[in-house]
Amino acid sequence: MSHVFYSQRIGVNPNLNGLELQDVVELFVRVFNQFMSEGYFDEAFGFNCVDAGPITGNIKDVELDILLSVRKKYLWPIELYCKSYSEDDLLDIIEYLYQKVSKPIDGVMHSWGECGMHWEKFSKEDGQIEFKEKINTVLGHYRVKFELTDSGEVLHIPEKGFEAIFSAEIPSQDKNIINRINAATTSFRRHGASIDNRRQAVRDLADVLEYLRPQLQEHLTTKDEKDIFNIANNFGIRHHNDRQKTDYDAAIWLSWMFYFYLSTIHMVLRKKSHTD
Template structure:
Protein backbone atom coordinates (compact mmCIF):
# COMPACT_ATOMS: atom_id res chain seq x y z
CA UNK A 1 0.00 0.00 0.00
CA UNK A 2 1.05 3.63 -0.45
CA UNK A 3 0.74 6.36 2.16
CA UNK A 4 0.09 9.98 1.24
CA UNK A 5 3.16 12.03 2.03
CA UNK A 6 2.86 15.71 2.81
CA UNK A 7 5.06 18.13 0.88
CA UNK A 8 5.87 21.64 1.99
CA UNK A 9 6.98 23.95 -0.80
CA UNK A 10 8.30 27.46 -0.35
CA UNK A 11 6.50 29.14 -3.23
CA UNK A 12 8.21 32.48 -2.62
CA UNK A 13 11.08 31.36 -4.82
CA UNK A 14 8.93 30.74 -7.90
CA UNK A 15 7.32 33.20 -10.32
CA UNK A 16 4.89 32.38 -13.11
CA UNK A 17 5.41 33.48 -16.69
CA UNK A 18 2.05 31.92 -17.66
CA UNK A 19 -1.55 32.30 -16.50
CA UNK A 20 -1.93 30.17 -13.38
CA UNK A 21 -4.92 28.23 -14.78
CA UNK A 22 -2.97 27.27 -17.91
CA UNK A 23 0.02 26.07 -15.87
CA UNK A 24 -2.29 24.00 -13.65
CA UNK A 25 -4.08 22.48 -16.65
CA UNK A 26 -0.87 21.47 -18.43
CA UNK A 27 0.61 20.25 -15.14
CA UNK A 28 -2.36 17.98 -14.48
CA UNK A 29 -1.92 16.51 -17.95
CA UNK A 30 1.75 15.79 -17.16
CA UNK A 31 0.77 14.04 -13.92
CA UNK A 32 -1.62 11.74 -15.77
CA UNK A 33 1.35 10.20 -17.59
CA UNK A 34 2.33 6.88 -16.01
CA UNK A 35 5.69 6.25 -17.68
CA UNK A 36 9.05 7.69 -16.70
CA UNK A 37 8.86 10.33 -19.45
CA UNK A 38 6.56 12.41 -17.23
CA UNK A 39 9.62 13.89 -15.48
CA UNK A 40 11.01 15.27 -18.74
CA UNK A 41 7.64 16.79 -19.54
CA UNK A 42 7.42 18.30 -16.06
CA UNK A 43 10.86 19.86 -16.45
CA UNK A 44 9.93 21.24 -19.88
CA UNK A 45 6.72 22.74 -18.49
CA UNK A 46 8.53 24.39 -15.57
CA UNK A 47 11.24 25.68 -17.91
CA UNK A 48 8.53 27.37 -19.98
CA UNK A 49 6.10 28.53 -17.34
CA UNK A 50 8.31 29.59 -14.42
CA UNK A 51 10.96 32.30 -14.35
CA UNK A 52 14.55 31.15 -13.98
CA UNK A 53 15.76 27.64 -13.19
CA UNK A 54 15.06 27.50 -9.43
CA UNK A 55 11.98 25.28 -9.69
CA UNK A 56 13.69 22.79 -12.01
CA UNK A 57 16.73 22.66 -9.69
CA UNK A 58 14.52 22.02 -6.64
CA UNK A 59 12.60 19.34 -8.52
CA UNK A 60 15.77 17.51 -9.54
CA UNK A 61 17.02 17.50 -5.93
CA UNK A 62 13.95 15.53 -4.80
CA UNK A 63 14.37 11.72 -4.87
CA UNK A 64 12.77 10.05 -7.87
CA UNK A 65 11.09 7.38 -5.76
CA UNK A 66 10.87 6.87 -2.02
CA UNK A 67 9.15 3.49 -2.00
CA UNK A 68 10.89 0.85 0.15
CA UNK A 69 10.20 -2.79 0.88
CA UNK A 70 9.45 -3.88 4.48
CA UNK A 71 9.31 -7.39 5.86
CA UNK A 72 6.11 -8.23 7.72
CA UNK A 73 7.30 -9.91 10.98
CA UNK A 74 4.15 -12.07 11.12
CA UNK A 75 4.37 -13.46 7.58
CA UNK A 76 6.96 -14.31 4.99
CA UNK A 77 5.45 -11.79 2.53
CA UNK A 78 7.12 -8.39 2.01
CA UNK A 79 5.08 -5.18 2.16
CA UNK A 80 5.88 -2.96 -0.78
CA UNK A 81 5.13 0.68 -1.49
CA UNK A 82 5.56 2.19 2.00
CA UNK A 83 6.85 5.75 1.52
CA UNK A 84 9.58 7.22 3.66
CA UNK A 85 9.18 10.75 2.29
CA UNK A 86 7.95 12.82 -0.65
CA UNK A 87 9.19 11.98 -4.12
CA UNK A 88 9.22 14.01 -7.33
CA UNK A 89 5.62 13.23 -8.20
CA UNK A 90 4.47 14.42 -4.76
CA UNK A 91 6.55 17.60 -5.14
CA UNK A 92 5.24 18.41 -8.61
CA UNK A 93 1.65 17.56 -7.63
CA UNK A 94 1.73 20.14 -4.85
CA UNK A 95 3.26 22.76 -7.14
CA UNK A 96 0.48 22.22 -9.67
CA UNK A 97 -2.27 22.19 -7.03
CA UNK A 98 -1.00 25.47 -5.58
CA UNK A 99 -0.53 27.24 -8.93
CA UNK A 100 -3.02 29.95 -7.96
CA UNK A 101 -0.73 30.94 -5.05
CA UNK A 102 2.27 31.62 -7.28
CA UNK A 103 3.28 35.19 -7.98
CA UNK A 104 3.19 36.41 -11.55
CA UNK A 105 6.62 37.47 -12.75
CA UNK A 106 6.78 41.23 -13.13
CA UNK A 107 9.12 43.45 -15.09
CA UNK A 108 11.95 44.85 -12.96
CA UNK A 109 11.37 48.20 -11.34
CA UNK A 110 12.47 51.07 -13.61
CA UNK A 111 16.20 51.74 -13.74
CA UNK A 112 17.81 55.19 -13.83
CA UNK A 113 17.48 55.82 -17.60
CA UNK A 114 13.82 54.81 -17.51
CA UNK A 115 13.05 56.93 -14.47
CA UNK A 116 14.66 59.98 -16.06
CA UNK A 117 13.81 59.30 -19.70
CA UNK A 118 10.62 59.35 -21.71
CA UNK A 119 8.86 56.19 -22.89
CA UNK A 120 11.99 54.04 -22.75
CA UNK A 121 11.81 50.26 -23.04
CA UNK A 122 12.89 47.89 -20.28
CA UNK A 123 16.44 47.84 -21.64
CA UNK A 124 16.58 51.57 -20.89
CA UNK A 125 18.13 52.49 -24.22
CA UNK A 126 15.49 52.68 -26.92
CA UNK A 127 11.96 54.11 -27.26
CA UNK A 128 9.17 51.67 -26.49
CA UNK A 129 8.04 50.08 -29.75
CA UNK A 130 5.00 47.80 -29.64
CA UNK A 131 5.82 46.30 -33.04
CA UNK A 132 9.33 45.37 -31.94
CA UNK A 133 7.94 43.97 -28.68
CA UNK A 134 5.52 41.82 -30.67
CA UNK A 135 8.35 40.50 -32.85
CA UNK A 136 10.21 39.56 -29.66
CA UNK A 137 7.16 37.61 -28.39
CA UNK A 138 6.92 35.69 -31.67
CA UNK A 139 10.67 34.99 -31.53
CA UNK A 140 10.27 33.53 -28.03
CA UNK A 141 7.47 31.26 -29.25
CA UNK A 142 9.62 30.17 -32.19
CA UNK A 143 12.61 29.43 -29.92
CA UNK A 144 10.43 27.10 -27.82
CA UNK A 145 9.15 25.11 -30.79
CA UNK A 146 5.68 26.66 -31.05
CA UNK A 147 6.01 27.19 -34.83
CA UNK A 148 7.58 23.83 -35.66
CA UNK A 149 4.28 22.19 -36.60
CA UNK A 150 3.78 24.76 -39.39
CA UNK A 151 7.33 25.81 -40.27
CA UNK A 152 9.12 22.50 -39.59
CA UNK A 153 12.56 22.15 -37.97
CA UNK A 154 16.05 21.27 -39.20
CA UNK A 155 17.80 18.03 -38.24
CA UNK A 156 21.29 16.86 -39.23
CA UNK A 157 20.02 13.27 -39.53
CA UNK A 158 17.06 14.17 -41.70
CA UNK A 159 17.96 16.98 -44.09
CA UNK A 160 15.01 17.95 -46.25
CA UNK A 161 13.38 21.00 -47.74
CA UNK A 162 11.41 22.87 -45.09
CA UNK A 163 8.29 24.94 -45.78
CA UNK A 164 8.90 28.61 -46.50
CA UNK A 165 7.51 30.56 -43.50
CA UNK A 166 6.96 33.63 -45.68
CA UNK A 167 4.74 31.62 -47.99
CA UNK A 168 2.79 30.18 -45.07
CA UNK A 169 2.10 33.73 -43.83
CA UNK A 170 1.42 35.04 -47.34
CA UNK A 171 -1.25 32.38 -47.91
CA UNK A 172 -3.13 33.64 -44.89
CA UNK A 173 -2.44 37.36 -44.98
CA UNK A 174 -1.83 38.03 -48.65
CA UNK A 175 1.42 39.92 -48.01
CA UNK A 176 4.75 38.39 -49.15
CA UNK A 177 8.19 38.45 -47.53
CA UNK A 178 7.14 38.90 -43.92
CA UNK A 179 9.55 36.31 -42.49
CA UNK A 180 11.98 36.85 -40.84
CA UNK A 181 10.01 39.52 -39.03
CA UNK A 182 11.09 43.12 -39.70
CA UNK A 183 8.86 45.26 -37.47
CA UNK A 184 10.42 48.52 -38.66
CA UNK A 185 8.93 47.90 -42.13
CA UNK A 186 5.30 47.26 -41.07
CA UNK A 187 2.42 49.64 -41.37
CA UNK A 188 -0.39 49.39 -38.82
CA UNK A 189 -2.53 47.06 -40.95
CA UNK A 190 0.35 44.60 -41.43
CA UNK A 191 1.12 44.69 -37.70
CA UNK A 192 -2.48 43.92 -36.73
CA UNK A 193 -2.71 41.25 -39.42
CA UNK A 194 0.39 39.46 -38.13
CA UNK A 195 -1.00 39.50 -34.60
CA UNK A 196 -4.04 37.57 -35.83
CA UNK A 197 -2.07 35.23 -38.14
CA UNK A 198 0.36 34.02 -35.47
CA UNK A 199 -2.55 33.32 -33.14
CA UNK A 200 -3.62 30.66 -35.64
CA UNK A 201 -0.08 29.34 -36.25
CA UNK A 202 1.24 28.67 -32.73
CA UNK A 203 1.02 25.17 -31.26
CA UNK A 204 2.62 24.05 -27.99
CA UNK A 205 4.98 21.04 -28.11
CA UNK A 206 4.34 19.02 -24.97
CA UNK A 207 7.43 16.93 -25.54
CA UNK A 208 11.03 17.75 -26.43
CA UNK A 209 14.09 15.55 -26.90
CA UNK A 210 17.74 16.56 -27.08
CA UNK A 211 19.60 15.42 -30.20
CA UNK A 212 23.31 15.18 -29.38
CA UNK A 213 24.71 14.40 -32.81
CA UNK A 214 26.63 17.36 -34.22
CA UNK A 215 24.96 19.61 -31.59
CA UNK A 216 21.67 19.34 -33.44
CA UNK A 217 19.68 20.59 -30.43
CA UNK A 218 16.10 20.18 -29.21
CA UNK A 219 13.44 18.45 -31.28
CA UNK A 220 9.77 19.05 -30.48
CA UNK A 221 6.68 16.88 -30.80
CA UNK A 222 3.13 16.23 -29.52
CA UNK A 223 1.74 19.61 -30.52
CA UNK A 224 -1.51 21.14 -29.30
CA UNK A 225 -2.78 24.56 -30.35
CA UNK A 226 -5.21 25.01 -27.44
CA UNK A 227 -2.71 25.92 -24.66
CA UNK A 228 -0.49 27.74 -27.18
CA UNK A 229 -3.30 30.08 -28.20
CA UNK A 230 -4.30 30.77 -24.60
CA UNK A 231 -0.72 31.73 -23.79
CA UNK A 232 -0.34 33.75 -26.99
CA UNK A 233 -3.53 35.76 -26.31
CA UNK A 234 -2.40 36.40 -22.73
CA UNK A 235 1.00 37.73 -23.79
CA UNK A 236 -0.19 39.77 -26.78
CA UNK A 237 -3.15 41.29 -24.93
CA UNK A 238 -0.78 42.33 -22.16
CA UNK A 239 1.44 44.02 -24.75
CA UNK A 240 -1.55 45.83 -26.29
CA UNK A 241 -2.70 47.09 -22.89
CA UNK A 242 0.76 48.41 -22.02
CA UNK A 243 0.97 50.14 -25.39
CA UNK A 244 -2.49 51.73 -24.83
CA UNK A 245 -3.81 50.07 -27.99
CA UNK A 246 -7.57 49.72 -27.53
CA UNK A 247 -7.89 46.27 -29.07
CA UNK A 248 -7.47 42.75 -27.74
CA UNK A 249 -7.55 39.22 -29.15
CA UNK A 250 -10.97 37.70 -28.58
CA UNK A 251 -10.93 34.62 -26.35
CA UNK A 252 -14.29 33.21 -27.46
CA UNK A 253 -17.00 33.65 -30.04
CA UNK A 254 -17.12 33.72 -33.82
CA UNK A 255 -14.19 36.16 -33.81
CA UNK A 256 -11.92 33.96 -31.64
CA UNK A 257 -8.30 35.04 -32.14
CA UNK A 258 -9.24 38.25 -33.95
CA UNK A 259 -8.66 41.76 -32.71
CA UNK A 260 -11.77 43.31 -31.17
CA UNK A 261 -12.50 46.59 -29.44
CA UNK A 262 -11.73 46.65 -25.72
CA UNK A 263 -14.67 47.16 -23.36
CA UNK A 264 -14.89 47.55 -19.60
CA UNK A 265 -14.95 44.47 -17.35
CA UNK A 266 -18.73 44.51 -16.83
CA UNK A 267 -19.48 44.47 -20.56
CA UNK A 268 -16.77 41.87 -21.15
CA UNK A 269 -18.55 39.63 -18.63
CA UNK A 270 -21.87 40.30 -20.36
CA UNK A 271 -20.37 39.19 -23.68
CA UNK A 272 -18.94 36.08 -22.04
CA UNK A 273 -22.29 35.09 -20.52
CA UNK A 274 -24.23 35.80 -23.71
CA UNK A 275 -21.79 33.69 -25.75
CA UNK A 276 -21.69 30.77 -23.36
CA UNK A 277 -25.23 30.64 -21.94
CA UNK A 278 -27.41 31.11 -25.02
CA UNK A 279 -29.63 28.16 -26.00
CA UNK A 280 -28.46 26.18 -29.05
CA UNK A 281 -31.13 27.68 -31.33
CA UNK A 282 -29.80 31.21 -30.80
CA UNK A 283 -26.09 30.67 -30.17
CA UNK A 284 -25.07 31.28 -33.79
CA UNK A 285 -27.07 34.52 -33.97
CA UNK A 286 -25.57 35.86 -30.74
CA UNK A 287 -22.04 34.96 -31.83
CA UNK A 288 -22.52 36.64 -35.21
CA UNK A 289 -24.00 39.79 -33.68
CA UNK A 290 -21.13 40.17 -31.23
CA UNK A 291 -18.54 39.56 -33.96
CA UNK A 292 -20.16 42.21 -36.18
CA UNK A 293 -20.28 44.78 -33.40
CA UNK A 294 -16.88 44.44 -31.75
CA UNK A 295 -14.69 43.84 -34.81
CA UNK A 296 -11.68 46.14 -35.21
CA UNK A 297 -13.08 47.42 -38.50
CA UNK A 298 -16.73 47.57 -37.41
CA UNK A 299 -18.65 50.18 -39.40
CA UNK A 300 -22.00 51.85 -38.74
CA UNK A 301 -23.64 49.30 -41.03
CA UNK A 302 -21.96 46.45 -39.14
CA UNK A 303 -23.35 47.77 -35.88
CA UNK A 304 -26.82 48.10 -37.38
CA UNK A 305 -26.59 44.49 -38.58
CA UNK A 306 -25.51 43.39 -35.11
CA UNK A 307 -28.53 45.07 -33.56
CA UNK A 308 -30.78 43.58 -36.23
CA UNK A 309 -29.55 40.08 -35.35
CA UNK A 310 -30.19 40.62 -31.64
CA UNK A 311 -33.60 42.10 -32.45
CA UNK A 312 -34.57 38.92 -34.31
CA UNK A 313 -33.63 36.82 -31.28
CA UNK A 314 -35.68 39.02 -28.98
CA UNK A 315 -38.62 38.97 -31.42
CA UNK A 316 -38.66 35.17 -31.10
CA UNK A 317 -38.76 35.60 -27.33
CA UNK A 318 -41.47 38.26 -27.32
CA UNK A 319 -44.00 36.15 -25.44
CA UNK A 320 -41.41 35.35 -22.79
CA UNK A 321 -40.65 39.06 -22.39
CA UNK A 322 -44.36 39.87 -22.11
CA UNK A 323 -44.73 37.33 -19.33
CA UNK A 324 -41.93 38.90 -17.25
CA UNK A 325 -42.18 42.61 -18.13
CA UNK A 326 -45.04 45.09 -18.12
CA UNK A 327 -46.75 45.20 -21.53
CA UNK A 328 -45.66 48.81 -22.08
CA UNK A 329 -42.02 47.94 -21.33
CA UNK A 330 -42.13 45.10 -23.84
CA UNK A 331 -43.51 47.42 -26.49
CA UNK A 332 -40.84 50.05 -25.85
CA UNK A 333 -38.13 47.48 -26.36
CA UNK A 334 -39.20 46.91 -29.97
CA UNK A 335 -40.38 50.46 -30.56
CA UNK A 336 -36.78 51.68 -30.47
CA UNK A 337 -35.67 49.28 -33.17
CA UNK A 338 -38.70 49.95 -35.36
CA UNK A 339 -38.82 53.73 -34.91
CA UNK A 340 -35.16 54.29 -35.72
CA UNK A 341 -33.14 53.27 -38.78
CA UNK A 342 -32.18 49.87 -37.40
CA UNK A 343 -34.46 47.13 -38.71
CA UNK A 344 -37.05 48.19 -41.30
CA UNK A 345 -35.96 50.97 -43.66
CA UNK A 346 -38.78 53.42 -44.43
CA UNK A 347 -39.31 57.18 -44.76
CA UNK A 348 -40.82 57.53 -41.30
CA UNK A 349 -37.76 56.29 -39.47
CA UNK A 350 -35.24 58.54 -37.79
CA UNK A 351 -31.71 58.17 -39.12
CA UNK A 352 -29.96 61.33 -37.95
CA UNK A 353 -28.42 60.22 -34.68
CA UNK A 354 -24.95 59.89 -33.23
CA UNK A 355 -23.15 56.54 -33.57
CA UNK A 356 -23.11 56.37 -29.76
CA UNK A 357 -26.83 55.57 -30.03
CA UNK A 358 -25.91 52.31 -31.77
CA UNK A 359 -23.57 51.39 -28.92
CA UNK A 360 -26.30 52.06 -26.37
CA UNK A 361 -28.97 50.03 -28.15
CA UNK A 362 -26.59 47.13 -28.82
CA UNK A 363 -25.62 46.76 -25.14
CA UNK A 364 -29.26 47.17 -24.08
CA UNK A 365 -30.37 44.41 -26.46
CA UNK A 366 -27.47 42.13 -25.53
CA UNK A 367 -28.29 42.58 -21.84
CA UNK A 368 -31.92 41.67 -22.62
CA UNK A 369 -30.77 38.58 -24.51
CA UNK A 370 -28.70 37.58 -21.48
CA UNK A 371 -31.70 38.20 -19.18
CA UNK A 372 -33.97 36.05 -21.33
CA UNK A 373 -31.29 33.34 -21.44
CA UNK A 374 -31.56 33.13 -17.67
CA UNK A 375 -35.35 33.08 -17.80
CA UNK A 376 -35.26 30.23 -20.32
CA UNK A 377 -32.76 28.33 -18.17
CA UNK A 378 -34.98 28.73 -15.09
CA UNK A 379 -37.85 27.04 -16.92
CA UNK A 380 -35.85 23.94 -17.76
CA UNK A 381 -36.34 20.88 -15.53
CA UNK A 382 -33.62 20.50 -12.95
Protein backbone atom coordinates in the same frame (compact mmCIF):
# COMPACT_ATOMS: atom_id res chain seq x y z
CA MET B 1 -4.76 41.32 -10.27
CA SER B 2 -1.57 42.81 -11.71
CA HIS B 3 0.28 45.42 -9.69
CA VAL B 4 -0.33 49.07 -10.61
CA PHE B 5 2.96 50.89 -10.31
CA TYR B 6 3.55 54.24 -8.64
CA SER B 7 3.55 56.55 -11.68
CA GLN B 8 0.39 54.90 -12.97
CA ARG B 9 -1.37 55.19 -9.62
CA ILE B 10 -0.70 58.92 -9.28
CA GLY B 11 -1.42 59.64 -12.93
CA VAL B 12 1.98 60.89 -14.09
CA ASN B 13 3.01 57.94 -16.26
CA PRO B 14 3.37 59.23 -19.85
CA ASN B 15 1.65 56.11 -21.18
CA LEU B 16 -1.39 55.98 -18.92
CA ASN B 17 -3.69 55.44 -21.89
CA GLY B 18 -1.48 52.78 -23.43
CA LEU B 19 1.44 52.54 -25.82
CA GLU B 20 1.54 53.67 -29.41
CA LEU B 21 1.42 51.10 -32.20
CA GLN B 22 5.14 50.94 -32.93
CA ASP B 23 5.96 50.32 -29.28
CA VAL B 24 3.44 47.49 -29.18
CA VAL B 25 4.88 46.03 -32.39
CA GLU B 26 8.31 45.99 -30.74
CA LEU B 27 6.88 44.12 -27.75
CA PHE B 28 5.17 41.67 -30.09
CA VAL B 29 8.40 40.97 -31.99
CA ARG B 30 10.25 40.21 -28.77
CA VAL B 31 7.52 37.82 -27.64
CA PHE B 32 7.44 36.17 -31.07
CA ASN B 33 11.22 35.71 -31.03
CA GLN B 34 10.96 34.09 -27.62
CA PHE B 35 8.40 31.59 -28.91
CA MET B 36 10.58 30.92 -31.95
CA SER B 37 13.67 30.28 -29.84
CA GLU B 38 11.73 27.84 -27.65
CA GLY B 39 10.55 25.78 -30.61
CA TYR B 40 6.88 26.80 -30.69
CA PHE B 41 7.00 27.34 -34.45
CA ASP B 42 9.37 24.51 -35.38
CA GLU B 43 6.51 22.25 -36.45
CA ALA B 44 5.07 24.87 -38.78
CA PHE B 45 8.10 26.78 -40.05
CA GLY B 46 11.00 24.41 -39.39
CA PHE B 47 14.31 25.32 -37.78
CA ASN B 48 18.02 25.53 -38.47
CA CYS B 49 20.39 22.72 -37.51
CA VAL B 50 24.08 23.57 -37.20
CA ASP B 51 24.88 20.22 -38.78
CA ALA B 52 22.17 19.59 -41.38
CA GLY B 53 21.25 23.19 -42.15
CA PRO B 54 17.62 24.31 -42.61
CA ILE B 55 15.05 21.69 -41.57
CA THR B 56 11.71 22.40 -43.22
CA GLY B 57 8.45 22.40 -41.29
CA ASN B 58 4.91 21.76 -42.47
CA ILE B 59 4.93 25.06 -44.36
CA LYS B 60 7.63 25.15 -46.99
CA ASP B 61 7.12 28.77 -48.07
CA VAL B 62 5.83 30.97 -45.25
CA GLU B 63 5.57 34.12 -47.38
CA LEU B 64 3.45 32.28 -49.93
CA ASP B 65 1.27 30.74 -47.23
CA ILE B 66 0.62 34.18 -45.71
CA LEU B 67 -0.16 35.64 -49.12
CA LEU B 68 -2.64 32.84 -49.85
CA SER B 69 -4.34 33.03 -46.44
CA VAL B 70 -4.08 36.70 -45.44
CA ARG B 71 -3.82 38.15 -48.98
CA LYS B 72 -0.98 40.45 -48.00
CA LYS B 73 2.65 40.89 -48.89
CA TYR B 74 5.35 42.37 -46.66
CA LEU B 75 4.37 40.65 -43.42
CA TRP B 76 7.10 37.99 -43.41
CA PRO B 77 9.89 37.80 -42.39
CA ILE B 78 8.62 39.63 -39.33
CA GLU B 79 12.02 41.09 -38.42
CA LEU B 80 12.30 42.62 -41.89
CA TYR B 81 8.86 44.22 -42.17
CA CYS B 82 7.66 44.82 -38.61
CA LYS B 83 8.71 48.48 -38.51
CA SER B 84 6.25 49.27 -41.28
CA TYR B 85 3.34 47.30 -39.78
CA SER B 86 -0.01 49.03 -39.63
CA GLU B 87 -2.50 48.08 -36.93
CA ASP B 88 -4.21 45.76 -39.41
CA ASP B 89 -0.88 44.13 -40.27
CA LEU B 90 -0.06 43.45 -36.63
CA LEU B 91 -3.44 41.91 -35.88
CA ASP B 92 -3.37 39.88 -39.10
CA ILE B 93 0.02 38.36 -38.31
CA ILE B 94 -1.08 37.61 -34.74
CA GLU B 95 -4.12 35.72 -36.02
CA TYR B 96 -1.96 33.89 -38.57
CA LEU B 97 0.61 32.83 -35.97
CA TYR B 98 -2.14 31.61 -33.63
CA GLN B 99 -3.13 29.11 -36.33
CA LYS B 100 0.46 27.85 -36.64
CA VAL B 101 1.83 27.78 -33.08
CA SER B 102 2.32 24.45 -31.29
CA LYS B 103 4.11 23.72 -28.05
CA PRO B 104 7.08 21.33 -28.29
CA ILE B 105 6.52 18.29 -26.09
CA ASP B 106 9.20 15.74 -26.92
CA GLY B 107 12.23 15.33 -29.13
CA VAL B 108 15.92 14.48 -29.17
CA MET B 109 18.85 16.56 -28.03
CA HIS B 110 21.38 17.32 -30.74
CA SER B 111 24.45 18.24 -28.73
CA TRP B 112 26.90 18.66 -31.62
CA GLY B 113 27.84 22.32 -31.89
CA GLU B 114 25.33 23.07 -29.14
CA CYS B 115 22.57 22.75 -31.71
CA GLY B 116 19.88 22.06 -29.13
CA MET B 117 16.59 20.18 -29.20
CA HIS B 118 15.16 18.69 -32.36
CA TRP B 119 11.49 18.63 -31.41
CA GLU B 120 9.37 15.80 -32.80
CA LYS B 121 6.13 15.92 -30.83
CA PHE B 122 3.95 19.01 -30.43
CA SER B 123 0.69 20.13 -28.81
CA LYS B 124 -1.25 22.69 -30.83
CA GLU B 125 -3.80 23.26 -28.06
CA ASP B 126 -1.17 23.98 -25.40
CA GLY B 127 0.77 26.19 -27.78
CA GLN B 128 -2.29 28.27 -28.60
CA ILE B 129 -3.17 28.68 -24.93
CA GLU B 130 0.29 29.99 -24.08
CA PHE B 131 0.54 32.14 -27.20
CA LYS B 132 -2.85 33.72 -26.51
CA GLU B 133 -1.88 34.53 -22.93
CA LYS B 134 1.38 36.21 -23.93
CA ILE B 135 -0.12 38.07 -26.88
CA ASN B 136 -2.99 39.39 -24.78
CA THR B 137 -0.44 40.75 -22.34
CA VAL B 138 1.14 42.62 -25.25
CA LEU B 139 -2.20 43.83 -26.60
CA GLY B 140 -3.15 44.96 -23.11
CA HIS B 141 -0.49 47.66 -23.36
CA TYR B 142 -1.90 49.10 -26.60
CA ARG B 143 -3.89 52.33 -26.41
CA VAL B 144 -6.62 50.63 -28.48
CA LYS B 145 -7.94 47.68 -26.52
CA PHE B 146 -8.01 44.30 -28.27
CA GLU B 147 -7.80 40.68 -27.21
CA LEU B 148 -7.00 37.43 -28.98
CA THR B 149 -9.85 34.99 -28.39
CA ASP B 150 -9.93 31.20 -28.19
CA SER B 151 -11.28 31.11 -31.74
CA GLY B 152 -8.16 32.89 -32.99
CA GLU B 153 -9.87 36.18 -33.78
CA VAL B 154 -8.65 39.51 -32.48
CA LEU B 155 -11.66 41.41 -31.15
CA HIS B 156 -12.22 44.70 -29.38
CA ILE B 157 -12.33 44.31 -25.62
CA PRO B 158 -15.83 45.06 -24.28
CA GLU B 159 -16.38 48.47 -22.78
CA LYS B 160 -15.56 48.67 -19.10
CA GLY B 161 -18.36 47.28 -16.97
CA PHE B 162 -19.72 45.02 -19.72
CA GLU B 163 -17.01 42.35 -19.72
CA ALA B 164 -19.09 39.83 -17.78
CA ILE B 165 -21.97 39.77 -20.23
CA PHE B 166 -19.70 38.53 -23.02
CA SER B 167 -18.22 35.73 -20.94
CA ALA B 168 -21.55 34.75 -19.38
CA GLU B 169 -23.13 31.55 -20.63
CA ILE B 170 -26.23 32.14 -22.74
CA PRO B 171 -29.03 30.58 -20.65
CA SER B 172 -30.76 28.81 -23.51
CA GLN B 173 -30.63 25.52 -25.39
CA ASP B 174 -32.17 27.10 -28.50
CA LYS B 175 -29.51 27.08 -31.22
CA ASN B 176 -31.34 29.81 -33.12
CA ILE B 177 -30.92 32.16 -30.16
CA ILE B 178 -27.37 31.12 -29.32
CA ASN B 179 -26.11 31.40 -32.90
CA ARG B 180 -27.72 34.81 -33.44
CA ILE B 181 -26.28 36.22 -30.21
CA ASN B 182 -22.80 34.83 -30.90
CA ALA B 183 -22.82 36.16 -34.46
CA ALA B 184 -23.96 39.58 -33.27
CA THR B 185 -21.37 39.88 -30.50
CA THR B 186 -18.53 38.76 -32.76
CA SER B 187 -19.60 41.15 -35.52
CA PHE B 188 -19.89 44.05 -33.09
CA ARG B 189 -16.48 43.45 -31.49
CA ARG B 190 -14.55 42.55 -34.65
CA HIS B 191 -11.56 44.70 -35.50
CA GLY B 192 -12.44 47.17 -38.22
CA ALA B 193 -16.20 46.73 -37.78
CA SER B 194 -17.98 49.48 -39.70
CA ILE B 195 -21.10 51.34 -38.63
CA ASP B 196 -23.09 49.06 -40.95
CA ASN B 197 -21.54 45.98 -39.31
CA ARG B 198 -22.54 47.29 -35.91
CA ARG B 199 -26.01 48.20 -37.10
CA GLN B 200 -26.43 44.65 -38.38
CA ALA B 201 -25.31 43.31 -34.99
CA VAL B 202 -27.97 45.43 -33.27
CA ARG B 203 -30.52 44.26 -35.86
CA ASP B 204 -29.67 40.63 -35.09
CA LEU B 205 -30.26 41.24 -31.39
CA ALA B 206 -33.55 42.96 -32.18
CA ASP B 207 -34.56 39.84 -34.12
CA VAL B 208 -33.75 37.70 -31.07
CA LEU B 209 -35.94 39.97 -28.96
CA GLU B 210 -38.73 39.62 -31.52
CA TYR B 211 -38.38 35.85 -31.22
CA LEU B 212 -38.60 36.22 -27.43
CA ARG B 213 -41.46 38.72 -27.53
CA PRO B 214 -43.96 36.50 -25.67
CA GLN B 215 -41.48 36.23 -22.79
CA LEU B 216 -40.76 39.96 -22.95
CA GLN B 217 -44.45 40.67 -22.47
CA GLU B 218 -44.42 38.52 -19.34
CA HIS B 219 -41.44 40.20 -17.69
CA LEU B 220 -41.61 43.84 -18.85
CA THR B 221 -44.27 46.49 -18.64
CA THR B 222 -46.23 47.11 -21.83
CA LYS B 223 -44.59 50.50 -22.28
CA ASP B 224 -41.05 49.13 -21.87
CA GLU B 225 -41.73 46.32 -24.31
CA LYS B 226 -43.13 48.74 -26.90
CA ASP B 227 -40.18 51.12 -26.45
CA ILE B 228 -37.70 48.34 -27.24
CA PHE B 229 -39.27 47.73 -30.64
CA ASN B 230 -40.03 51.38 -31.29
CA ILE B 231 -36.29 52.05 -31.19
CA ALA B 232 -35.51 49.14 -33.51
CA ASN B 233 -38.30 49.94 -35.96
CA ASN B 234 -38.11 53.72 -36.14
CA PHE B 235 -34.46 54.68 -35.71
CA GLY B 236 -32.85 53.22 -38.81
CA ILE B 237 -32.07 49.79 -37.36
CA ARG B 238 -34.51 47.37 -39.00
CA HIS B 239 -36.08 49.53 -41.70
CA HIS B 240 -34.93 51.97 -44.36
CA ASN B 241 -37.53 54.57 -45.29
CA ASP B 242 -38.12 58.32 -45.03
CA ARG B 243 -39.93 57.97 -41.71
CA GLN B 244 -36.83 56.75 -39.89
CA LYS B 245 -35.12 59.02 -37.35
CA THR B 246 -31.41 58.89 -38.14
CA ASP B 247 -30.05 62.28 -37.03
CA TYR B 248 -27.97 60.86 -34.19
CA ASP B 249 -24.35 59.92 -33.55
CA ALA B 250 -24.42 56.36 -34.89
CA ALA B 251 -21.26 55.19 -33.10
CA ILE B 252 -22.57 56.19 -29.66
CA TRP B 253 -26.19 55.25 -30.35
CA LEU B 254 -25.43 51.79 -31.74
CA SER B 255 -23.09 51.01 -28.86
CA TRP B 256 -25.81 51.89 -26.34
CA MET B 257 -28.42 49.93 -28.28
CA PHE B 258 -26.19 46.87 -28.53
CA TYR B 259 -25.50 46.65 -24.80
CA PHE B 260 -29.11 47.48 -23.92
CA TYR B 261 -30.51 44.76 -26.19
CA LEU B 262 -27.91 42.19 -25.16
CA SER B 263 -28.57 42.83 -21.46
CA THR B 264 -32.32 42.59 -22.03
CA ILE B 265 -31.95 39.26 -23.82
CA HIS B 266 -29.89 37.83 -20.97
CA MET B 267 -32.44 39.08 -18.44
CA VAL B 268 -35.39 37.54 -20.28
CA LEU B 269 -33.62 34.22 -20.85
CA ARG B 270 -32.68 33.98 -17.18
CA LYS B 271 -36.21 34.79 -16.10
CA LYS B 272 -37.49 32.19 -18.53
CA SER B 273 -35.05 29.53 -17.28
CA HIS B 274 -36.21 30.09 -13.69
CA THR B 275 -39.86 29.58 -14.61
CA ASP B 276 -39.41 26.55 -16.91
